[in-house]
Amino acid sequence: MNIDQGKKVPKKSINRIQQEVQNSSGITLSVDCVIFGFDENKLKVLLIRSDITKFKEQWSLLGDLVDPNEDIDAAANRIVFERTGMSDVYLEQVQTFGKIKRHPAGRVVTVAYYSLLNIHQYSLKKFDNEIHWHDVSSVTNLAFDHQEIFDICNARLQKRILEHPLGFNLLPKKFSLRELQNLYESILELKMDRRNFRKKFFAMDLLTDLEEVETNVTHRPGKLYQFNFNKYQNKKKSWAGIDF
Amino acid sequence: MNIDQGKKVPKKSINRIQQEVQNSSGITLSVDCVIFGFDENKLKVLLIRSDITKFKEQWSLLGDLVDPNEDIDAAANRIVFERTGMSDVYLEQVQTFGKIKRHPAGRVVTVAYYSLLNIHQYSLKKFDNEIHWHDVSSVTNLAFDHQEIFDICNARLQKRILEHPLGFNLLPKKFSLRELQNLYESILELKMDRRNFRKKFFAMDLLTDLEEVETNVTHRPGKLYQFNFNKYQNKKKSWAGIDF
DNA sequence: GCTTAATGTGTAAAAAATACACATTTATTT
DNA sequence: AAATAAATGTGTATTTTTTACACATTAAGC
Numbered sequence: 001m002n003i004d005q006g007k008k009v010p011k012k013s014i015n016r017i018q019q020e021v022q023n024s025s026g027i028t029l030s031v032d033c034v035i036f037g038f039d040e041n042k043l044k045v046l047l048i049r050s051d052i053t054k055f056k057e058q059w060s061l062l063g064d065l066v067d068p069n070e071d072i073d074a075a076a077n078r079i080v081f082e083r084t085g086m087s088d089v090y091l092e093q094v095q096t097f098g099k100i101k102r103h104p105a106g107r108v109v110t111v112a113y114y115s116l117l118n119i120h121q122y123s124l125k126k127f128d129n130e131i132h133w134h135d136v137s138s139v140t141n142l143a144f145d146h147q148e149i150f151d152i153c154n155a156r157l158q159k160r161i162l163e164h165p166l167g168f169n170l171l172p173k174k175f176s177l178r179e180l181q182n183l184y185e186s187i188l189e190l191k192m193d194r195r196n197f198r199k200k201f202f203a204m205d206l207l208t209d210l211e212e213v214e215t216n217v218t219h220r221p222g223k224l225y226q227f228n229f230n231k232y233q234n235k236k237k238s239w240a241g242i243d244f
Numbered sequence: 245m246n247i248d249q250g251k252k253v254p255k256k257s258i259n260r261i262q263q264e265v266q267n268s269s270g271i272t273l274s275v276d277c278v279i280f281g282f283d284e285n286k287l288k289v290l291l292i293r294s295d296i297t298k299f300k301e302q303w304s305l306l307g308d309l310v311d312p313n314e315d316i317d318a319a320a321n322r323i324v325f326e327r328t329g330m331s332d333v334y335l336e337q338v339q340t341f342g343k344i345k346r347h348p349a350g351r352v353v354t355v356a357y358y359s360l361l362n363i364h365q366y367s368l369k370k371f372d373n374e375i376h377w378h379d380v381s382s383v384t385n386l387a388f389d390h391q392e393i394f395d396i397c398n399a400r401l402q403k404r405i406l407e408h409p410l411g412f413n414l415l416p417k418k419f420s421l422r423e424l425q426n427l428y429e430s431i432l433e434l435k436m437d438r439r440n441f442r443k444k445f446f447a448m449d450l451l452t453d454l455e456e457v458e459t460n461v462t463h464r465p466g467k468l469y470q471f472n473f474n475k476y477q478n479k480k481k482s483w484a485g486i487d488f
Numbered sequence: 489g490c491t492t493a494a495t496g497t498g499t500a501a502a503a504a505a506t507a508c509a510c511a512t513t514t515a516t517t518t
Numbered sequence: 519a520a521a522t523a524a525a526t527g528t529g530t531a532t533t534t535t536t537t538a539c540a541c542a543t544t545a546a547g548c
Contacts, residue, residue, distance in 0.1 A: 176526090177526090177527095194527090218525090220524075220525050220526050220527090221526080223526085
């Protein structure tokens with residue numbers, strides 16, 4: 001992970017975006033990112049205070065216009081980098097929102113992504129006090145149509161994490177099985193059986209036992225593991241069940 | 245389903261699109277549709293012959309630019325309607341393709357949809373002999389980046405049909421279990437056990453037995469069924485297994 | 489009425505998911 | 519140093535789901 005203290009961040013106010021949109025004769029394209037983190041056993045999302053009058057006091061997702069000379073994936077990476085100082089983060093395109101009146105400034109079609117990153121590598125807290133991490137469970141009433149976008153991205157994450165080992169992107173390199181289970185439980189908003197959870201992960205054979213244990217913990221320390229990406233290759237299930 | 249013989253179809257040549265793209269200072273937005281049908285036990289896709297010189301002799305997906313006063317979902321519905329005469333068809337947005345150089349005419353970002361329709365209601369064959377149904381299994385070398393778009397939409401359909409009862413959109417209202425199984429087998433490109441397939445569908449309790457049988461068939465006729473949409477409500481599984 | 493070709497049906501075995509309890513380890517308290 | 523608190527680590531029995539598999543039945547065509 002490349003961490004930069006954000007010196008290169010070009011400040012793009014939403015008012016500038018408003019101007020650009022209003023100057024455009026056609027459709028303006030933007031990218032919005034639902035940036036997830038995991039801290040204190042809670043799933044978090046990074047939000048910025050909206051500075052459009054209509055949405056005063058509401059929070060919104062991090063986004064920006066796509067430059068005509070920029071791939072949309074690149075725009076998503078740029079937004080995450082500008083706002084977190086991190087590159088090489090996990091990003092997945094989710095859906096494009098294109099209702100005529102979804103944005104007050106004019107016709108803006110937005111491509112939504114979600115991103116998973118290790119919140120402890122996030123380091124721009126000092127540079128923009130309009131940006132904060134929020135508990136996913138308490139996110140309501142976002143600006144624009146961002147609540148809908150957020151809900152859909154969150155649902156997508158819930159689904160994806162059951163199909164692919166993405167959770168590791170939210171954890172430090174070394175983690176305990178308890179941390180992993182807490183992560184799953186907070187994303188899925190349910191409780192799981194500890195023995196079955198462990199059994200499942202060991203059976204998948206994706207974890208490397210680091211032969212280390214937690215420290216600074218007030219009880220019996222758990223063993224530490226690392227995600228083994230190599231083992232994951234070719235594990236993708238060839239599936240033919242039907243399940244509605 | 246509303247069938248119109250296509251009289252209102254505004255002929256939009258790709259050359260017109262080229263012009264519009266080249267006149268634009270920013271990003272142009274289009275929609276491309278992978279229109280699926282099912283006929284003679286084969287999954288089919290509707291393609292049009294490309295008229296851009298560079299892609300002469302290649303086929304491409306059906307698409308068009310999005311009008312600034314048009315929702316993108318509306319654009320997808322319009323494209324399907326203009327090309328098939330059908331409205332109220334199943335449409336699902338899949339992914340947005342936004343590489344800078346994906347289109348030779350300039351910066352065109354395209355939102356891909358797939359559509360499922362009853363091929364027997366398709367009725368525009370006479371109006372545009374540049375449009376044809378192709379076996380999905382033999383689609384190769386499409387124009388632009390349409391092969392990639394097609395492959396991703398096809399993969400999405402394969403996944404979705406295992407999770408939701410979408411197949412019915414491709415069949416006539418009345419169908420036999422054999423037809424349904426053929427549909428699944430051709431979409432998933434595999435063979436299934438007949439008894440288990442039937443057991444599965446009966447267990448899901450989504451079919452209404454019409455107490456009728458096939459006609460014009462040279463062997464013992466199968467019973468006919470209808471998809472029961474009401475029963476489907478609230479069947480969506482509440483799932484918490486982990487499966488990579 | 490004989491042949492052909494597909495429909496319709498049940499059970500046993502294997503695999504996967506679930507429910508569940510107790511001994512162990514470390515830090516903390518007394 | 520012993521007792522307590524809090525979480526880790528582990529195995530088995532039960533249930534559910536998935537899979538494999540064979541034969542009698544029906545209608546049409548000859």
